[in-house]
Amino acid sequence: MPATNYPDLFAWGVYSRSPDTFGDPKPNEHWRACGKLRGRLETRTATQETRFEGVRQVDRTTIYLRQYLSVKPLDRLTDTQWGDVWTVETARRGDNETIVDVIRKPADE
Secondary structure, X not given: OOHHHOOEEEEEEEEOOOEOOOOOEOOOOOEEEEEEEXXXXXXXXXXXXXXXXXXXXXXXXXXXXXXXXXXXXXXXXXXXXXXXXXXXXXXXXXXXXXXXXXXXXXXXX
C-alpha cells in the first residue's frame, strides 16, 4: 500500500523485563522507546468488562502498521496526535504490513 494509506503516527514502546544493575526488576520501566511508526487506526469498539471490583470500559481496535515490524504482544503504541496508549494483544503479518490487535484500558490501571 502507498504511504498515504498510513496517516497516523505512533510511538513504539518495546516491552522488556530486564533487571536493573542489582538484578531487581525495574518498577514501571518495562517499556523502552524504539521509534516512531506509520500506521492506520481502524474503528474503535468500546466494550464493558465485568470484574470483581466492578464494570470498566475497554476500547479495542486494530492498527495496520506499514511494512513488517517485530511488534509483539505487550508492546505499547502511543498515538502521537491524541496521546492514547494502546497495548498490543496479537500481531500478525499482512500484505506488506503488520496487523496488530490492541486494547486501551482505563487510565487507573
